Amino acid sequence: MVSLSKQSMMAQLLNSSFTPTTRGLRRQSIPSITQTTSRKSQIQAKIREIFMPALSSTMTEGKIVSWVKSEGDKLAKGESVVVVESDKADMDVETFYDGYLAAIMVEEGGVAAVGSAIALLAETEDEIAQALSKAKEQSSSSSSPAPPPPPPAETTIPDPVPVATVVKAAPVTVVASTHPASDGGKRIVASPYAKKLAKELNVDLSGVVGTGPMGRIVAKDVEAAAVSSVAAAAESAKPISAAPGVELGSVVPFTTMQGAVSRNMVESLGVPTFRVGYTITTDALDALYKKIKPKGVTMTALLAKATALALAKHPVVNSSCRDGKSFTYNSSINIAVAVAIDGGLITPVLQNADKVDIYSLSRNWKELVEKARAKQLQPQEYSTGTFTLSNLGMFGVDRFDAILPPGTGAIMAVGASQPTVVATKDGRIGMKSQMQVNVTADHRVIYGADLAQFLQTLAKIIEDPKDLTF
Amino acid sequence: MHSLISASPISSLFEPYASHTALPSSPAPFSLRFCGLRREVLQLSQPKYRVVSGSLKKTGNYVTAASSGSNGSPLKSFDYDLVIIGAGVGGHGAALHAVEKGLKTAIIEGDVIGGTCVNRGCVPSKALLAVSGRMRELQDEHHMKALGIQVSGAGYNRQAVADHASNLASKIRNNLTNSLTALGVDILTGFGSILGPQKVKYGKDNVITAKDIIIATGSVPFVPKGIEVDGKTVVTSDHALKLEFVPEWIAIVGSGYIGLEFSDVYTALGSEVTFIEALDQLMPGFDPEIGKLAQRVLINPRKIDYHTGVFASKITPAKNGKPVIIELIDAKTKEQKETLEIDAALIATGRAPFTKGLGLENINVETQRGFVPVDERMRVIDAKGNLVPHLYCIGDANGKLMLAHAASAQGISVVEQVSGKDHVLNHLSVPAACFTHPEISMVGLTEPQAKEKAKKEKFKISVAKTSFKANTKALAENEGEGLAKLIYRPDTGEILGVHILGLHAADLIHEASNAMALGMRIQDLKFAVHAHPTLSEVLDELFKSAQVNVEERKPVAV
Secondary structure, three states, rough: OOOOHHHHHHHHHHHHEEEEEEEEEEEEOOOOOEEEHHHHHHHHHEEEEOOOOOOOOOEEEEEEEEEEEOOEEOOOOEEEEEEEOOOOOOEEEOOOOOOEEEOOOOOOOEEEEEEEEEEEOOOOOOHHHHHHHHHHHHHHHOOOOOOOOOOOOOOOOOOOOOOOOOOOOOOOOOOOOHHHHHOOOOOEEEEEEEHHHHHHHHHOOHHHOOOOOHHOEEEHHHHHHHHHHHHHHHHHHHHHOOOOOOOOOOOOOOOHHHHHHHHHHHOOOOOEEEEEEEEOOOOHHHHHHHHHHOOOOOOOHHHHHHHHHHHOOHHHHHEEEOOOOOOEEEOOOOOOOOEOOOOOEOOOOEEOOOOOHHHHHHHHHHHHHHHOOOOOOOOOHHHOOEEEEEEEEEHHHOOOOOOOOOOOOOOEEEEOOOEEEEEEEEEEEEEEEEEEEEEEEEOOOOOOHHHHHHHHHHHHHHHHHHHHOO | OOOOOOOOOOHHHHHHOEEEEEEEEOOHHHHHHOOOOOOHHHHOOOHHHHHHHHHHHHHHHHHHHHHHHHHHHOOOOOOEEEEOOOOOOHHHHHHHHHHOOOOOEEEEEEEOOOOHHHHHOHHHHHHHHHHHHHHHHHOOOOHHHHHHOOOOOOOOOOOHHHHHHHHHHHHHHHHHHHHHHHHEEEEEEEEEEEEEEEEEEEEOOOEEEEEEEEOOOOOOEEEOOOEOOOOOOOOOHHOOOOOOOOOOEEEOOOOOHHHHHHHHHHHHHOEEEEEEEEEOOOOOOOOOHHHHHHHHHHHOOEEEEEEEEEEEEEOOOEOOOOEEEEEEEEOOOOOOEEEEEEEEEEEEEEEEEEOOOOOHHHHHHOOOOEEEOOOOEEEEOOOOOOOOEEEEHHHHHOOOOOOOHHHHHHHHHHHHOOOOOOOOOOHHHOOOEEEOOEEEEEOOOHHHHHHHHHHHOOOEEEEEEHHHHHHHHHHHOOOOEEEEEEEEEOOOOOEEEEEEOOOOOOHHHHHHHHHHHOEHHHHHOOOOOOOOOOHHHHHHHHHHHHOOOOOOOOOOOO
C-alpha cells in the first residue's frame, strides 16, 4: 500500500484507502470508501469520510452489521473498523490510515447507499471534536447521506416532546442487588441476556433490583428498569424541554393559534355535551396493522378509516347543530385528527375517509402531518372536519375525555391498546389487547342510543377489520 | 453424527489441566482442537514412532505373511481371526469390514453396543439439535414472517424431547447390534483385557485367542481437577444428553464442538449460557475466519456471554439452597479472577481415553496420558518403542483423531492390513462437523496451518471464498448466512483445506473431503456438474473461483 504522507497526493489516491479484507470473494470490485471531506483547506483534509464500500458489482446499498471500533478508538492501518453486509456477504472493512474513529454516522443495523459516508476518521485526537460537529452538521442537513429516520410508526400524533427512548436508570431506582453473592452490592450478578439487554438499553446494572433466582438480575428486570427510567425521563423531560425560552414567573401572551384554541374551548361550554365509553378488542386490528404496515399504512389512518365506516352507518353521529334549531347532516365524512405541534394543537382533516382507500388515506395523512409540522396547512385542510379523533394512546394513556370542538357533533378520545386479562364467553380466562374509546357528543343532536349504536358498529369493524382494506 | 464426543477432547488434555508439560513444544498445540489432524502433532506426541521407523517395513511384511495364514503353517489355530475390544462405532466399522473380508470375528463389549457415539454422544445430541433447530426457527418471528408463515407460540415438552433422544439412541443401538449378529459376528459380553500376545480375557474368566486384536475402547468425558460432578447441577455430556432439566442459566466450560452444540440446544430451549474458555478466544480450533463468523452468528445474537482466558479452578454443585459456584482464575497468571453463581454447569473440556484395566502391562505397553501409542498404521507400540505384533488400537483410545467416523476408518484400515493389503489412512481427509444452526464443517488444514506448512515447504497458497448469500437454494430457505472457504495450492490445484459455515454445512463437506482423499485437483473438479439449485453449488462456486495456474487438462468425459 502506498503510504500517503502528503496531503496533496490524497485526492488522486483516495480510492484505495479502505478495502475489505476479503479480497478473494468473487465478483468483487475494490471499493473506495474514504475520501477527504473537503479539499478546500489543508487542515480539514485530515478528516476523512468513510464511505460505504461497493463489495460486489451488484451492490447498491449495504447494511452495517457491526462497528468493530467505537467512536474515539484509535485505528491502526490494516485494522478492521466495520462489518458491512452486502447483498452477497458480510465483510470486514479495514482502514489503510492511522487515525481516530471520530464519528459514526450510520449506526449498527443502519443501511447506507454505496458511496455515502458512514463515519468520519480524524487524523489526530484533537480533530475528533471538529469531526463530530461536522457529523452533526451533515446528519442535520437535508443532504445527509445517512438513511432517513424510520417514519413515525404508530403515533397518531407526531410527538413534539423529545421523549428519550433510552435513558440511564433513574437514581430513584438505585437499590443494591439483594443477591447473596453480590458481596453487599459490590458484585452484580446478572444473567447473560440481562447483561446484553442492559448494554443495548443503556441501563446501569448497579441500579437494577434482581428478581431472578437467588436475587440475580434477569432480562425482565433490565426491561423494567429501562421502562421506568423512560417514564421518569418523560416526566422530567417536560420541564426541561419547556425550559428553553420560558422564563419562570413571567407572563407570556397567547400566540394566534393559542388564542384560537382558547376561544374555541370557551365557546364549547355553550354546548350540552355528554360522554359514552366503550372497550374495544384490538388483536385483529393489530395483526392487520402489522401486515400492512410495510405498505406504509399508519395506525391513525386505520382508526380514521374504521371510524368513517361506522359513521357512514350512523349519519346522525356525523351531524352537527349549527343554530340550536336543526340538524345539519354533513354530506361527506371528514375525519379530523388532533395533532400536537410546537406551541399548540391542530386538526388536519382526512377528507372522505369512508371512501378513500386505506393506502391513499395513509399517504394523505403523512402529507398532512408534514405540512402541519411545517405550519403550512391550508384552512380547508384543518377546518373542515365533521368528526374528530384524539389519540393519547402512545403516551400510555388508557382513557381520557375530550372537549367537543364547536361546529361538530362528536369527538372520540382513543386510549392505548393494552394486553388485558379477560374472561371469555366460554368461561375461560384469556389475554386480549383492548383499548378504551370515549366519545363526547352534542346532546342536542346526538342521543345516548345513537352513540351506543355507533360504538357498537365501530367495535365490530375494529374487531373484524377486513373491510378496512377492502 | 460424530461431532459431539469427538473433537475438543484432546485440546483440553493439552491444556494445563492435564500434564501439559509432557507435551513437547509444538509450535501451536492449542490451535488444534482435534488432535491428529496435523501430522506434526501426532509425531510429537509419539516420538517413539521415529525410533522404530527403520524396522517398520519388516514388521509390515510379517503382518502380511501372518494374515495369509491359510496357505502357510500357522503356529497354532486361533479361536478367532480378529477380536475387537469395544463395540463402539470404531469396533463396529472394523467388524463389518472384517466379515466382508471373510475373517472370523468377535467383538467384546463390557457396556452397551454402540459406545459413546450412539449412546452418549453424537447420536442423542443430534436428536436434541434437531429439536433446537426447529425451536429456533419457529421462535424466529422475523424469519417466519419473511417466508410468509404465521406461527403462534412455539413450545416444547422437556420429557418428550428427552425421550426422542433416548429412543433414537436405542433404535440406533438395536440397528448396530442386529447388523453384527446378522453378519455372524460373535458379541462377547464383559470387560475385555489382554492377557498376552494374541490372548484376550473377557468377563470373569473367559479366555480366547485371536490372530489379531484391535483395541477400540474409546473415551470418557474429561473432568479437570477441582470440578465436582454431581450429575445434576454439575454435569458432563453423559448427563446433559438425558436432558433431565433445562436450567435457566448454565455455564459451559469449554467452547469446542461439544460446548458449542450444547449452547445451541440450551439457548433454543430458553436457557441463558455463559461460556468459560481457557484460551483467549472462543472456538479456537476453527479456522479464524470461520470462528469469527461463528461468533457473529452463533454467539453474539444469542443469550450467551463468555469469559475467555480463564480456567474454572473450582466448581461446586448446587446444594443447601446455594447455586452452583464456579471460581475462575486467569489462565496465565493463575490469579483468582471472578466467582460465578449459576444454576448449572456443563463440563465440556474434552474427553479422556478409556484404557484402564486393559492389561496393557502384560504386553509391556505404556499409555501416554492414557492414550495407547500407535504408528500410522494403528499398530501398538510398546514401552521400548517396538511394534507389538498382532495388536492394533483405533479410535479415541489412540487419540489420533477423536471422531467416531475416524475410528471407523481406522478400523477398516486395520482390517485391510490384517487381510493382506497395506493401507494407511490419510487423516487430513477426514472431515469434521459441528451441528449447530447453522452447521460448521471442515476438512484438512486451517488457513494459519496451511500458511505454516507453505512456509516450511516453500510453496504458495491461495484462498477462495463464497458466500451462502449468493446461493439460490440458501436464499430460498431464507438462510443466506454462511461462508465457504477453500485453501489450495495455486501451482498444483491441490486442496489443502475446506471450511464451511452455513446451512447443511456438515453434509456439504464430503465433496471436498472425498476429493482430498482421492487426490483430485481443483482444475478437474471445476468441470463436475452440480444440480441447480442446490446448496452443493456453494462448493461448485468455490472450486470455480479458485485460480489454478497449471495447464488445464481436458475434462475426462463430458
